[in-house]
Amino acid sequence: MAKATFEVPELTQYTEVPPITPGAMAHSAPFKSREEFQTPLGFPGELVEDWQARAIDKMGELLGKYRSLRVYMDACVKCGSCTDKCHYFLGTGDPKNMPVARQDLMRKVYRRYFTLSGKLFPKLVGAEDFTEEVLNDWYSYFHQCSQCRRCSVFCPYGIDTAEISMAAREIMDSIGVGQKYCNEIIGKVYKIGNNLGLPGPALEDTLEGLEEDVYDDTGVRVKYPIDQVGAEILLVTPSADFFAEPHVDGLIGYGKVFHEAGVSWTLSSYASEAANFGMFIGSYDNMRRLAQRIREAAIELKVKRIVFGECGHAWRVAYSFLNTLAGPWDFLDPRYPVPQHICEFTYELIQQGKLNLDKSENDDKVLTYHDSCNVARASRMGNTPGGQFEIPRAIIRATCNNFYDMDEDTIRDRTFCCGGGGGLLTDDLMELRVKGAKPRVDALNNVMQEKGVTHMATICAICKSQFTKVLPYYGLDMDQIVSLHQLVSNAIVLTPGPDDEDEDDDEPDPDDPNDEEETDEAA
Ligand code: SF4
């Protein structure tokens, strides 16, 4: 871990409202995107000359297209209920990180150009011209929102700051002010198929390595196939699952679950990314283009079902928008939901008694669970309300003997963001990421002290990457983070196939000349 160049907040038993520190995070802004990352996404390469007029036009277009945005601009009564609900405010004390203040950055421009009172009496109604100074504030503070939607849970009008920040980023992209991290990544998916830029052969190597590792560990041949035409299931998972811990342990677990279910499945080198950063930048066109790759892969591979791996915002895009973005899915098997989450898949098998699980394999751990924002507040799992909270917990309980939830005010629909969501998982925002993680880390630390928790499971690639990076800043261990399907992987008792039995069979087979030979040599 690099030495912090900023003050890391002290953990407290319960997260307290910090003293207000105006401008505390005014310096924080991610690197701007360059022309090479802008143009492939359909955006101007740099700030256009007539940026102000074009930005106002774009805002008008979005206000017409998304009626919710206009309602959010008009509905706030300044009740203050959201002010202390954002983890970035709680971690930094910067008043512009209060959700209502973040909204007001757009609201004042909206009032100036789209309301009569704002046009006639701007000062009276808090309306302001869209100046360069305002644009700089937009760039800084709309990239201090992880679009987690926690504030909207507490707003009596349901005003969703996440949508406002997406709209702001879309407006900025349209005038040539994009964020490097997100836009470069989207371009990589277009060119190579995934966020990490891992080409097909590298994926194949990794998967072959996983097959060998699992065989060495268990003596059972579990397949990790890629580009298998005619497989029943297409697994779409975040590319982080292909190579880094704790992500890859989840992928190992998915393969074991499919093995036990007896279904054929495949990954795709073309659609080797579940993440859809088009949502973070608020760009419907880019979100759609990314989602279309999954449709094309599903058709090409002639699969019957699509299952998503552990990725929070990918599940939001999949659950909430996939049909609109890339449907209709009438070529898939109608007996299954489109798409399905790997947790739904595993949970169903557990309910049907089809997985043999030895919980004691996880007895070296005491678990807690972090609800990822986009799963918790922007999607669902299963057929009952709240399934997105209960299904992951049910899987943990089925695979572990020791599980404790964190404080009620910090879980389920009130969960705190990891601090790295919404396209902010970049090292140029490390101070924001560390400070924004404080409320979650407070709650984690609390349950560690009170219940002896040693590990925190989660089902989001961004959360996993963020926590492994920021926990050491707070003196906690990065290895405390585990994939949910790592727990499944540890506990699952695999059924050997016919080949596996041959391998382990000590008795020579008189009908098998090779077996005879081996026995003779050994003798
Ligand atoms: S959506 Fe999340 S990050 Fe954005 S203002 Fe609301 S609480 Fe803060």
Ligand code: SF4
């Ligand atoms: S809770 Fe809603 S209405 Fe109240 S200040 Fe915040 S955004 Fe405005």
